[in-house]
Amino acid sequence: MAETHGSTAMSATGTTGGTATTTRLLEVEGLSSAYGPVRALDGVSLSAEAGRITAVLGANGAGKTTLLRTISGLVRPVAGRVVLDGEDITKASVESMVGRGMAHVPEGRGVIAELTVDENLRVGALFRGKVGKDEFDRVYDLFPRIAERRNNAAHTLSGGERQMLVIGRALLAKPRVLLLDEPSLGLAPRIVAQIFGLLRQLVDAEGLSVLLVEQNARSALSVADVGVVLNLGRVVVTDSASTLMGDEDLRHAYLGF
Numbered sequence: 390m391a392e393t394h395g396s397t398a399m400s401a402t403g404t405t406g407g408t409a410t411t412t413r414l415l416e417v418e419g420l421s422s423a424y425g426p427v428r429a430l431d432g433v434s435l436s437a438e439a440g441r442i443t444a445v446l447g448a449n450g451a452g453k454t455t456l457l458r459t460i461s462g463l464v465r466p467v468a469g470r471v472v473l474d475g476e477d478i479t480k481a482s483v484e485s486m487v488g489r490g491m492a493h494v495p496e497g498r499g500v501i502a503e504l505t506v507d508e509n510l511r512v513g514a515l516f517r518g519k520v521g522k523d524e525f526d527r528v529y530d531l532f533p534r535i536a537e538r539r540n541n542a543a544h545t546l547s548g549g550e551r552q553m554l555v556i557g558r559a560l561l562a563k564p565r566v567l568l569l570d571e572p573s574l575g576l577a578p579r580i581v582a583q584i585f586g587l588l589r590q591l592v593d594a595e596g597l598s599v600l601l602v603e604q605n606a607r608s609a610l611s612v613a614d615v616g617v618v619l620n621l622g623r624v625v626v627t628d629s630a631s632t633l634m635g636d637e638d639l640r641h642a643y644l645g646f
């Protein structure tokens with residue numbers, strides 16, 4: 390495990406183009422989580438940097454969702470730590486996470502079907518108190534498709550539009566770390582490429598850190614800087630996205646392409 394973590398540090402430093410200071414915004418150290426007798430995470434260590442997309446890849450049941458749920462406090466770990474910007478948040482409340490700069494977009498694109506796009510964004514912003522018009526405009530600028538449909542009921546949206554809406558809603562919390570659980574699930578490749586392209590633009594422009602959980606490893610690696618491969622709750626390998634993409638044995642064994 391120490392070796393795996395060491396390789397994270399190396400590749401993370403490598404991706405910053407030789408800059409001495411790497412901003413490890415989020416650090417996960419030896420994290421283990423269980424559902425009763427089921428050990429879903431077993432000593433997982435990884436880090437995510439500002440301005441980088443870190444992809445967490447692995448088959449169904451690998452522990453990806455549990456990892457995000459443990460980071461955001463929905464599942465309490467049996468061992469290990471979660472550190473955000475140097476502060477141990479392992480025991481912090483779920484409610485405090487938004488204030489700490491963490492936003493979690495769960496799997497499934499949950500929206501309130503009867504409300505319009507605009508109303509969904511407003512409801513999503515409620516917990517933040519005052520949200521300026523410019524902040525809504527920023528979301529609409531990022532996702533013009535959503536802007537066009539702002540007065541349509543959410544149940545009329547396509548899967549891709551819904552995904553843009555839930556990401557936009559999370560961005561209203563002004564996160565420094567964005568946790569995304571399987572945003573590509575069930576979407577056409579063209580739509581996935583569009584959403585991931587927008588994500589890349591956002592990360593490059595605003596320097597936020599994205600932890601992108603995906604079974605769709607090929608698409609995720611095409612947009613990510615670093616990849617972490619999970620299998621049965623453990624980290625198999627951590628390396629740059631391009632190295633993982635080029636490792637045919639690894640792809641066949643764990644990534645399904």
Ligand SMILES: Nc1ncnc2c1ncn2[C@@H]1O[C@H](COP(=O)(O)OP(=O)(O)O)[C@@H](O)[C@H]1O
Pocket residue numbers: 424427428429447448449450451452453454455456
């Ligand atoms: N609520 C739960 N209760 C019991 N076991 C669960 C629960 N959620 C997930 N698991 C188990 O934990 C393991 C990891 O699941 P999960 O984190 O959902 O993986 P992934 O998101 O990679 O598909 C699996 O063995 C799964 O069956």
Ligand SMILES: [Mg+2]
Pocket residue numbers: 453454455496571
């Ligand atoms: Mg999952």
